[in-house]
Amino acid sequence: MGHPISHGFLLILLFSSIIFTKHACDLAERNALSSLSITQSSPPLNWTASVDCCQWEGITCDQGGRIIRLQLPSKGLKGGMFLSSLKNLTHLSHLNLSHNLLSGPVDAGLFLALTHLEILDLSFNLLSGQISSSICFNSSLVRVLDFSDNDFKGSIPLGLGNCSKLEVFRAGFNTLSGFLPSDIYNAQTLQEISLPYNKISGPIGALFTNSERAEMPSVSFFDSNFAPISLLSNGEQNGTRGFSLLLPSLSSTQCSSFPLLQSCSHGFIPF
Structure with missing residues (x-):
């Protein structure tokens, strides 16, 4: 009579271990992080070979060991083309590299690769070039985009209309110009658009006429x-x-x- 009970107990332990055991970080993603061409002026991160990369500072993994969050704000990070290495983090949903000294353009291929991206915060850096038109081509999950306080130039490209879940778009304190992209008026879930200290023009009334929006969005512009x-x-x-x-x-x-x-x-x- 005791054997069925003991066997059942063992099965419970087995399934519990499967459910609650977290896998070590994915090797390809670990290599991608290790190849980042960045330096830092703040105390060194614990990104060493002896530590599982899921335990590295600023890293959050899912149960399968895939990196889903990379959050390193205010770490004194410097560098240029390192963002290209993040294309291998295909499960990444949250990327926060704000308040650093990152420079150079943002590779458009990054957005094509990050199909699970929801939150992107690159504010308060030295990034330049144009804002990519491919942000939501492969990911309709994007909710927050923050490009504030950089050196982005040119116009805001068409493509934001593909961000069907977009709630917040910030790109103030850059050198943007031209008109608001026409497809931004299609944003059903937009709650905030902030573009102060640029030279953006165009009607904003259409942002408030969408009958499916429960509340009017917060809008901040700056006219010269x-x-x-x-x-x-x-x-x-x-x-x-x-x-x-x-x-x-x-x-x-x-x-x-x-x-x-x-x-x-x-x-x-x-x-």
Whole structure:
């Protein structure tokens, strides 16, 4: 009578070990990380051969040992073409390399390879070139894109419309110019678009006319002749749907451009 019980107990232990055992990191992905041509001014990371790369600082793996998150903000990282090596991290969903000294263009092939990408934060670096048009060609999962405070130039390319789950797009404090890409108006889930201190033009009204969007997105632009204007969600305001346009203090010259305003002090204009 005791044997069936003991056998059942052993089976439970066996399945439990299978479920809760995490595999060591994938060798190809480990090699990809090891080949990154970066240096750092902060204390060294524990990226050594004696440590499983799933235990490396800034790395998160899934149960199968595939790297799903690479998060190394404010590590003093420097370098150029290293992003090309990340193309082998095909299960990567979160990539945060913000507040470093990374430079050079971002390889367009990176976005074609990262088919599981959801969060990308490259803000506060020295990256240059153009923002890639292939960001969401192979991944419709992208929710957050932050290219703020770099040296990206040119126009924002068509392609953001392929980001069907895009919630946040930030690219302020670059040298972007031209018109907003027409397909950005198709973004059903967009909650925030921030492009201050660029030379972007084009109508923004279409961002707010999508009947499937539950709330109007927060919008921040900067016109070379005016201070930043932000559209903010504020449930405590008395305006229709609780949304208001926040205007910062303007000079008397700038006030003349808004003849319907009685005052140019800080204030909300309800929608």
